[in-house]
Amino acid sequence: MLKALLGFVAGAVVVALVGWLMMPSLMFTERVSPFGMEETIARIQHNIEDNPALKAKGWALSGLRNPARAVQTDGGNVLPVMMIEVCSTKYSKPILKEDTVRFLSILMPCKVSVYKKQDGKVYIGTMNAGLMGKLFGSLVGDVMSQVAEDQKLFLVMDPSTPAPEMILPQAAPAAGGGGPGGGC
Amino acid sequence: MNNFERFAGLVVAAVFAATALGPARASSDPSPAPPAKAAAAAPGKPSTSTADHGKFKVLQQGFKSGPEVTKACLTCHTEAAHQVQGTQHWNWEFMNPKTNQRLGKKHVINNFCTAIPSNYEFCTACHVGYGWKDENFDFTAQENVDCLVCHDTTGTYRKLPGWAGHPVYQDTEFPPKSGKMVKAVNLADVAQKVGKTGRNNCGACHFYGGGGDAVKHGDIDSSLREPARYLDVHMAKDGLNFTCGDCHKTTGHAVSGSRYNPTAVDTAKHIRGKEDGNAAACQACHGHAPHKEKTRLNVHAEKIACQTCHVPEFARGGKPTKMLWDWSTAGKLKDGKPFKTKDSGGHDAYDSRKGDFKYETNVIPEYIWFNGQVDYTLRETKLDPTQVVHINKFNGSPDDGRSKIWPIKLFKGKQPYDVGSNQLIVFHTYGQDDSALWSNFNWDKAIEFGMKEIGAQYSGKYAFVETDMAWPITHMVAPKEDALACKQCHTAPGRLDKVPGIYMPGRSGNELLDMAGWSIAGLTLLGVLGHGAGRIVASRRSKGHQGGHP
Numbered sequence: 001m002l003k004a005l006l007g008f009v010a011g012a013v014v015v016a017l018v019g020w021l022m023m024p025s026l027m028f029t030e031r032v033s034p035f036g037m038e039e040t041i042a043r044i045q046h047n048i049e050d051n052p053a054l055k056a057k058g059w060a061l062s063g064l065r066n067p068a069r070a071v072q073t074d075g076g077n078v079l080p081v082m083m084i085e086v087c088s089t090k091y092s093k094p095i096l097k098e099d100t101v102r103f104l105s106i107l108m109p110c111k112v113s114v115y116k117k118q119d120g121k122v123y124i125g126t127m128n129a130g131l132m133g134k135l136f137g138s139l140v141g142d143v144m145s146q147v148a149e150d151q152k153l154f155l156v157m158d159p160s161t162p163a164p165e166m167i168l169p170q171a172a173p174a175a176g177g178g179g180p181g182g183g184c
Numbered sequence: 185m186n187n188f189e190r191f192a193g194l195v196v197a198a199v200f201a202a203t204a205l206g207p208a209r210a211s212s213d214p215s216p217a218p219p220a221k222a223a224a225a226a227p228g229k230p231s232t233s234t235a236d237h238g239k240f241k242v243l244q245q246g247f248k249s250g251p252e253v254t255k256a257c258l259t260c261h262t263e264a265a266h267q268v269q270g271t272q273h274w275n276w277e278f279m280n281p282k283t284n285q286r287l288g289k290k291h292v293i294n295n296f297c298t299a300i301p302s303n304y305e306f307c308t309a310c311h312v313g314y315g316w317k318d319e320n321f322d323f324t325a326q327e328n329v330d331c332l333v334c335h336d337t338t339g340t341y342r343k344l345p346g347w348a349g350h351p352v353y354q355d356t357e358f359p360p361k362s363g364k365m366v367k368a369v370n371l372a373d374v375a376q377k378v379g380k381t382g383r384n385n386c387g388a389c390h391f392y393g394g395g396g397d398a399v400k401h402g403d404i405d406s407s408l409r410e411p412a413r414y415l416d417v418h419m420a421k422d423g424l425n426f427t428c429g430d431c432h433k434t435t436g437h438a439v440s441g442s443r444y445n446p447t448a449v450d451t452a453k454h455i456r457g458k459e460d461g462n463a464a465a466c467q468a469c470h471g472h473a474p475h476k477e478k479t480r481l482n483v484h485a486e487k488i489a490c491q492t493c494h495v496p497e498f499a500r501g502g503k504p505t506k507m508l509w510d511w512s513t514a515g516k517l518k519d520g521k522p523f524k525t526k527d528s529g530g531h532d533a534y535d536s537r538k539g540d541f542k543y544e545t546n547v548i549p550e551y552i553w554f555n556g557q558v559d560y561t562l563r564e565t566k567l568d569p570t571q572v573v574h575i576n577k578f579n580g581s582p583d584d585g586r587s588k589i590w591p592i593k594l595f596k597g598k599q600p601y602d603v604g605s606n607q608l609i610v611f612h613t614y615g616q617d618d619s620a621l622w623s624n625f626n627w628d629k630a631i632e633f634g635m636k637e638i639g640a641q642y643s644g645k646y647a648f649v650e651t652d653m654a655w656p657i658t659h660m661v662a663p664k665e666d667a668l669a670c671k672q673c674h675t676a677p678g679r680l681d682k683v684p685g686i687y688m689p690g691r692s693g694n695e696l697l698d699m700a701g702w703s704i705a706g707l708t709l710l711g712v713l714g715h716g717a718g719r720i721v722a723s724r725r726s727k728g729h730q731g732g733h734p
Contacts, residue, residue, distance in 0.1 A: 036544060042528035075413045077500060077666040080546050118672055118679065120548040166528045 026131055033114070033122040034157055037080050040114050040122050042166040047154050048086050049167065054153055057146075058088035062109045064169045081115040086154070091143050101140050107132075110147065112154060126151060231379070238376040247371035250314045250350055251327035256375065258326060265326035267437040273312045275323065276300075278444050282557050287444045293563055295575050295597030295651040296394040296509060299610045302637035306614035308349040310389040317348035319637075332371075334385045335378040341369050346614065383419070384409060386428040398503035402547060402593035403659040407501020415501050416660050431464040440464075446656055448489070448556035448580070449588050466490040487686075489554075489588040491658050493668040497546045498593060498657050504531055504543035510598040512648035514539035515625040522625065537613075537622040539598075549591030549657050551683050553580030558654075563640065566606050567649065573601075573608075575653040582685030589683055593655040600631060604643020610634040 033040040041064070048059050063085035071078045087109035095104050113125040129151055133144020237243055242256045258265055268274050277288035289307070293299045300307040301319070308316040313328045315321060322328060330349060332341050343351050344358055344366065351369040352358075358366045387409060394400030398407075413420040418430075432441045441463035450465035466474075470490070475481035484493075499505040514537060517523070522536030531543045557579040567573045575597075580587035600609045612633040613621045621630035627646065635642040673679045674690030681691070 036528075036542075037546075038529035039527065072412065072414045075663060077414050077496065077662050079497065116546060118548070119677055162525075163528045163533065165526065165530065 027128050028125060029128055030123055030125050031155070033124050034159060035122065035163070037082065037114060037116060037122050038166050039163045040124065040157075041082055041084060042164045043157060044084055044112055044114070044124070044154055045167045046164040047156055051153055054150060057150060058090040059086055059150065060088070061085070061167060062087045064167070079116045079118070081113065084112040084114065085109040086112065088147075088150075091147055094143060095140060098139060101136055104136065104140060110151070112151075124155060126155070233379070237378050240376075243372065243375045245372065247375065249353065250330055250332065250371070253371050253375045254314075254327045254329055254331055257331045257378075261331075264331065264437065265329040268312060268329045269323065269326075270436075271438045272442070273439065274329070276311065278442065280445050280558070282445060283559055285560055285562060287560060291562065292560060293575070293599075293608045293610065295595065295599050295653050296400060296506075297613065298511075298599060299563075299634070301610050302612040302634045303614045305348045306345040309343045309345040309347065310393075311349045314349050332374050332378065333388075334381045336374050336385065337377050337379040337382070338374055339384065340367070341374050342366060381427075381429060381434075383427050394506060396506075398499060398501075399506040400595075401655055401659075402498040402505040403495065403655075403657045405499070405501060405503040405505070407503050408659065411501065413663060414666070415662075417663050418661055431468075433464065443656060444558060444560075446556055446558070448554045448590065449586060466494075487582075487588055489590045491656075491661075492551060492589050492591050494661050494664070495549070495591055495657050495659070496662055496666060496668050496672075497548055498591075498660055499545045499547050500660055500662075502545065504529060504545045505547065505593070506541055506595070507544050507547065507593075508540070508542035508596045509538070510540040511600065512539060512598045514621065515627060517625060536625060547593065548679070550594045550654075551589055551591055551680050552578055552654070553582055553587040553683065553685070554578045554590040554592075554656070555580040555584055555586040555588075561608065561651075563608055563610065563638070565608070567601060567608065569601060569603075569606060569647065569649045573649055573651045575651050578654045578656075589680065589686075591657040593657055595653045595655060597651045597653070598648045599651055600627065600646045601649045602635075602643050603645040603647050605641065609642070609646060610638050610640070612637065 035043065045061055045064075048054055048061055051059075061084070063083075065083040065085065066081070067083065068078045068081045092105075092108055095101050107127070110129070111127070114122060115125065116122050128148070129144040130148035133141045133147070136144075240260075242259050243253075245256070247253050247256070254265065272278055272288060275288065276290040277286065279285075280287055289300055297303070297307070304319075304321070305317045312330050312333055313321075314330055315328055330343075332351070333343065341351055343349060344356070351371070352366050354368045356366045356368075358364060387404075387406060390401070390404050391397060391406045391408065392399070393404075398405030408416060408419055410421045411419050413423050418424050418426045429439075432439050434440065438461075440461055442461060445460075445462075447460060447462045447465055450467045452467075467490075472485070473479070473482040474485070474490075513534065516534075516536055523534075524532055524536070525534040527533040527541075527543065529543065532538075532541055534540050559574075559577045559579065561567060561573055561575050561577075578590075578592065580590075600611060601607060602609050609631050611621060611627070611630040612619050613630065615623065617633075618624055619626075619629040619633035621627065624630075631646055632642060632644075668679065671678075671690070674688055676691045676693075678688070678691045680686065680688065686692070
């Protein structure tokens with residue numbers, strides 16, 4: 001009996017350890033882009049803006065942030081990083097309406113990160129929305145699984161189509177805010 | 185704004201540092217004029233001049249041309265023109281003592297705009313002279329020297345491509361049919377406000393080399409006008425605030441520095457203004473053992489140029505540098521008219537006049553062994569069209585005792601060569617005639633004209649060959665905390681993967697040696713486990729044996 005219990009505990013420890021080690025790669029995804037920084041950003045932006053199916057689901061660009069700029073302002077260098085922010089009220093609304101999961105507003109808007117690494121290649125980083133959603137019950141799980149499906153369409157890279165123009169964020173209104181926002 | 189416009193609009197000065205003329209009233213002028221936004225030699229540096237050029241009678245006249253101004257300058261600065269006429273900035277010619285190759289813009293064919301013969305009026309917007317429109321230019325006429333281009337402090341002195349080095353004498357629409365007007369230069373005003381050469385004077389040509397901001401060098405662009413510390417610790421306006429001349433020490437109008445014959449390994453103790461004619465190396469100020477705490481790095485510095493670690497990327501100032509120029513696609517027309525396309529960042533991706541381009545920011549350099557000797561593929565050089573032609577080959581090796589690992593920008597191109605002779609071609613790009621490529625988009629005519637201009641034989645058949653050109657990276661020095669960290673090289677893949685002849689822990693490995701090591705480690709582990717298990721078993725047996733025989 002003691003042996004069985006010890007075996008169970010050891011198994012649980014091993015599973016927990018493996019889970020811990022794999023967590024980052026499960027929760028977030030990273031892929032190499034076949035294009036440069038600007039073209040990668042532009043293609044993702046236009047995948048979102050020009051796809052009628054995504055439009056119908058309310059997706060819209062809500063921002064383009066440059067975290068590297070703050071580092072430069074502080075006197076330091078980092079390789080380029082740009083965050084494409086995108087949101088759909090169709091998905092944000094049910095979560096924001098439900099008190100028990102409103103804290104998930106910290107994940108909004110949905111972000112796609114485009115960055116260069118030391119090997120000179122450009123990478124695309126995203127959150128694994130499907131898996132993450134499952135951690136927060138059926139409501140969030142359902143919403144995030146749909147987000148995950150849509151997210152695949154954001155990242156289609158078709159070299160046969162010409163490079164589109166990058167969409168730069170509009171100036172914020174005088175009263176503040178963060179641009180068009182896509183409803184978020 | 186396209187490259188041509190940027191280039192044209194901002195061609196204001198060439199690059200030699202000043203010695204002769206004194207600073208003037210404008211150095212305290214708080215409102216520099218657009219568009220170059222040039223002002224004092226270096227922001228924040230007070231004038232120490234003993235002369236106010238505005239008070240000189242000879243400069244208080246209605247100048248009609250640049251040469252008239254030069255004549256006035258020479259009444260006091262009697263030797264200045266002679267001095268300038270002995271420099272590379274005037275002659276565009278350099279005899280390389282190591283290779284005996286005759287180089288300089290006058291002779292070299294690069295893989296940007298390629299060559300100046302037959303295109304003088306356009307290219308000489310960046311010459312420190314007036315009137316170089318063809319091969320008959322008088323290099324001995326003193327009044328042809330352009331003093332203002334290097335000593336203007338107003339930012340209003342503008343030289344446009346197509347004017348053979350002259351400034352704009354009357355309001356001019358430029359580029360033609362663009363609706364944009366370039367104001368005529370007030371020569372008297374500029375002449376009365378001359379001063380010491382500053383980074384804006386040098387930058388007006390060198391920031392825009394290759395036809396646009398940041399295009400050519402990669403580590404020199406307009407972001408260095410007033411750079412923040414992250415971009416360049418030496419030139420940062422709130423830091424050391426170096427001008428170009430602080431390192432490119434200038435004597436008698438001769439500016440130190442040459443990419444034809446650069447210094448790869450500096451061994452002297454005091455280097456600034458040394459006799460090899462090159463600019464100060466890092467060691468001039470920092471010495472040969474600059475790392476006081478991490479002294480291990482000083483050993484690295486014996487084989488690695490400072491720039492390799494301290495310029496981690498180039499084109500970091502937000503201005504993309506051109507990485508590829510494919511001339512072979514030039515000449516396409518839409519509905520009989522030339523056209524342009526833009527890339528995702530809004531930069532030219534295709535231009536009917538010039539072909540395809542690629543731009544990039546924050547570029548990770550290539551790394552090579554370099555000993556300072558550069559061999560050029562000249563017009564006379566026979567090339568192998570099945571191989572990439574190196575416009576300039578940087579020599580070096582891990583074994584020659586003269587080389588260090590250097591960062592470079594490797595600019596790739598495709599340009600025409602003569603199929604009959606297997607030699608590079610000079611072709612005619614700019615001009616109002618029927619043969620200029622940028623007017624008629626006809627390669628045959630452009631090549632025939634260009635080759636005739638230099639008196640070279642042409643077989644009548646051309647094709648395009650892949651080329652590359654190396655540019656040493658030495659500006660845009662990052663703060664020391666942003667230098668490359670150990671793991672950026674000591675890893676696989678790492679920064680120096682393509683550099684041959686070095687063993688690097690963490691990157692290099694021997695498969696057999698690794699296998700032997702791991703085998704020994706594995707066998708040791710097995711031995712320990714086996715031994716432990718044996719001890720446990722033996723202990724139990726011993727206890728069992730004792731229990732059976734009380």
